[in-house]
Amino acid sequence: MFSHDRKRRPLGVALTALAMGAALVLTGCSAGNGGDGGGDEGGDGDNLAITFLPKNLGNPYFDTSNAGGEEAIEEFGGTFAEVGPSEASPTSQVSFIQTAAQQGVGGLVVSANDPEAICDALNEARDAGVKVVTFDSDTNPDCRDLFINQATAEGIAKSQVDLIAEQIGDAGQIAILSASANATNQNAWIELMEEDLAANHPNIELVETVYGDDDDQTSFDKTAALLQTYPELKGIISPTTVGIAAAARYLSTSEYKGKVALTGLGTPNQMREYVEDGTVTSFALWNPADLGYLAAYATKALIEGDITGEEGDSFDAGKLGEYEVGADGVVLLGDPFVFDADNIGDFDF
Amino acid sequence: MTATASQTRAVRTYKAHSQPLWRRLLLTRETSVIALLVIVIAVALAVVPNFDSPLTVTYLLRDVAPILLIALPMTLIIITEEIDLSVASIVGLTSVMTGILTEAGWPFAAAGVTAILVGMVAGAINGFLITVVGLPSLAVTIGTLALFRGIAVGLLGTKAVTEFPEYWTDLAKDNIPGTPIPGIMVPFIVLAIAFGVLLHFTPFGRSLYAIGLNKEAAAFSGVDVGRTKFLLFLMSGTVSGFAGVYFTLLYSNARGDNATGMELSVIAAVLLGGVSIFGGRGALIGVIAGVLLIGTLGSALRLAGVTSDIINVITGVLLVLSVVSASFLAWLRRKRISAIGKKKGRSATSVDAP
Numbered sequence: 001m002f003s004h005d006r007k008r009r010p011l012g013v014a015l016t017a018l019a020m021g022a023a024l025v026l027t028g029c030s031a032g033n034g035g036d037g038g039g040d041e042g043g044d045g046d047n048l049a050i051t052f053l054p055k056n057l058g059n060p061y062f063d064t065s066n067a068g069g070e071e072a073i074e075e076f077g078g079t080f081a082e083v084g085p086s087e088a089s090p091t092s093q094v095s096f097i098q099t100a101a102q103q104g105v106g107g108l109v110v111s112a113n114d115p116e117a118i119c120d121a122l123n124e125a126r127d128a129g130v131k132v133v134t135f136d137s138d139t140n141p142d143c144r145d146l147f148i149n150q151a152t153a154e155g156i157a158k159s160q161v162d163l164i165a166e167q168i169g170d171a172g173q174i175a176i177l178s179a180s181a182n183a184t185n186q187n188a189w190i191e192l193m194e195e196d197l198a199a200n201h202p203n204i205e206l207v208e209t210v211y212g213d214d215d216d217q218t219s220f221d222k223t224a225a226l227l228q229t230y231p232e233l234k235g236i237i238s239p240t241t242v243g244i245a246a247a248a249r250y251l252s253t254s255e256y257k258g259k260v261a262l263t264g265l266g267t268p269n270q271m272r273e274y275v276e277d278g279t280v281t282s283f284a285l286w287n288p289a290d291l292g293y294l295a296a297y298a299t300k301a302l303i304e305g306d307i308t309g310e311e312g313d314s315f316d317a318g319k320l321g322e323y324e325v326g327a328d329g330v331v332l333l334g335d336p337f338v339f340d341a342d343n344i345g346d347f348d349f
Numbered sequence: 350m351t352a353t354a355s356q357t358r359a360v361r362t363y364k365a366h367s368q369p370l371w372r373r374l375l376l377t378r379e380t381s382v383i384a385l386l387v388i389v390i391a392v393a394l395a396v397v398p399n400f401d402s403p404l405t406v407t408y409l410l411r412d413v414a415p416i417l418l419i420a421l422p423m424t425l426i427i428i429t430e431e432i433d434l435s436v437a438s439i440v441g442l443t444s445v446m447t448g449i450l451t452e453a454g455w456p457f458a459a460a461g462v463t464a465i466l467v468g469m470v471a472g473a474i475n476g477f478l479i480t481v482v483g484l485p486s487l488a489v490t491i492g493t494l495a496l497f498r499g500i501a502v503g504l505l506g507t508k509a510v511t512e513f514p515e516y517w518t519d520l521a522k523d524n525i526p527g528t529p530i531p532g533i534m535v536p537f538i539v540l541a542i543a544f545g546v547l548l549h550f551t552p553f554g555r556s557l558y559a560i561g562l563n564k565e566a567a568a569f570s571g572v573d574v575g576r577t578k579f580l581l582f583l584m585s586g587t588v589s590g591f592a593g594v595y596f597t598l599l600y601s602n603a604r605g606d607n608a609t610g611m612e613l614s615v616i617a618a619v620l621l622g623g624v625s626i627f628g629g630r631g632a633l634i635g636v637i638a639g640v641l642l643i644g645t646l647g648s649a650l651r652l653a654g655v656t657s658d659i660i661n662v663i664t665g666v667l668l669v670l671s672v673v674s675a676s677f678l679a680w681l682r683r684k685r686i687s688a689i690g691k692k693k694g695r696s697a698t699s700v701d702a703p
Contacts, residue, residue: 056655057657057658058658060384081654081658083651083654083657084656084657085657086657086658086661089603089606089609090509090600090604090606090607091600091602091608094412094600095408095412095648096651096657097653098404098408098412099648099651099652101404102397102399102400102402102404102405102408103399103652105400114509114604115511115604116511116601117509117601117604118508118600119601120518120522120601128404150417221490252413282521305503305618325438329684
């Protein structure tokens, strides 16, 4: 009874239409991308096809870093490609790594969403002859050839202390507005800052470290509380992008604007208006464009066999100069980059 | 019922099938999906560089394996006009269980089996709420989607367990010796045959179509609708648990947010494979072709350098087209039948219904 009731749907028309559609889409896309998609660069010479794989696409930070990579690759005449997942989930990068291995690209520059989940895929790609360089966010050291580190904890701590010392005349009370009380990165930096202050800036007194939990409103309220508790306060360091933006927002609308210095780690897009209206003189972060640029040159050096990723290897990185590989295959970009009113217009991330 | 049926058969004047066998076999939605898959593969082989390497087969099958596995019970569930949105959360939960138990020093086999049992319990919770309490599966599994994911993330927090015995991770990743086909295809094919036989060649399977077409009629025909649905959700949870263990091994990674959003990939593939969201229609072979079609298309487009957003757009358009074409053809068919009916009505007096 039921079987006689079931409708059958002859789908000749739809079949043809769908097939045609898919075929058109496929050929159309591959025709449009044939030029840069393939990795085979011909037999002689090294395969300088380098693919950048950020945590996700449509992220201004990675747009900036990949633009730096593209600039470098154009300089040395390689082929630049950028692929990536639409969301930064732990395993979403795997299929792109596999694709790069299938295409036989020369090098892959990755910012890892997860230090472990993409490890096997990266090692399979390396077995297939792809040089793997991580930047911004590392994997386990045994899954990649090199890691381009944007900054060391010491560098980050020192640059912030130097900035605040310069802005308050190397004397007076300061406070720190951090993320959460158990944030590993921030705590390591704060400890180093305290050491640096004690050793090199005896006239600066760190009165309190408060925690805004990387929440905009909490950070805003904590800033207000700090300024009321310590009327003599001359400066605030906020080593977190959420904190510095919230503190700047509070300062810019308060009587303390221009009187209490604020610095820390921030992104140009968040901080632009506060730098332009004079609330903030300068703040630090690394320059993602340089990071991508260096990663591209490091990959080139690996592909051409100039370096193998051993400690002590050195290579040329175009406009950035010579770089040396440190322990565990880590290359350090350098001191954090300082953004101020003069250069903030050059950045968009 | 039986008497009526035999009487009908004795006097009926129409053929058993309105169309010849070849049309019934060839002009189905399943065949069209399979044909489309073949065409996509052929076109990709011809125009996409590097698509013809054996690595493609390995990577493709390995990555779609969890979706293939979960699509099997999902097909049965959607045929009964129900849905299970919690499958990806069960994958996440069982992945976390595998990780926690392995970290606690359990032998991996015991941890894996326990995780699959957790999946089974999760499926039983769904089944209980849907059949015994009588809530709609859409509402129940939206709830358990959040619930199971919440437990998974709560158990492990933001950390991940990444140390698993090499023997097992290799087992999950290795190919069948001498072929580019990953070893996970062996359990998949066993399960696919089991589910195929269950759906298409057993009374239980026939009852699923009956439930999907008309729940009341099925109940009056002697189908225990509640028990049937409970079993389906139990199967779904169990297979999702198995997929969760596999997923953990494949990426050597147990995290609470593993496989987030995978339920939509599974359901999309099932619908593309010709299963009606209104129940009562569909075949397993079409679903398998549907999963492979989405996977192959993605793989080929990635190789051709197409970005992930465009791939999502293409997959989405394909899915919408396939659903629209089904409705459109059904409408065409109704028009044609009614036109034939009118013609017959004009040319001859109506034939008495038996």
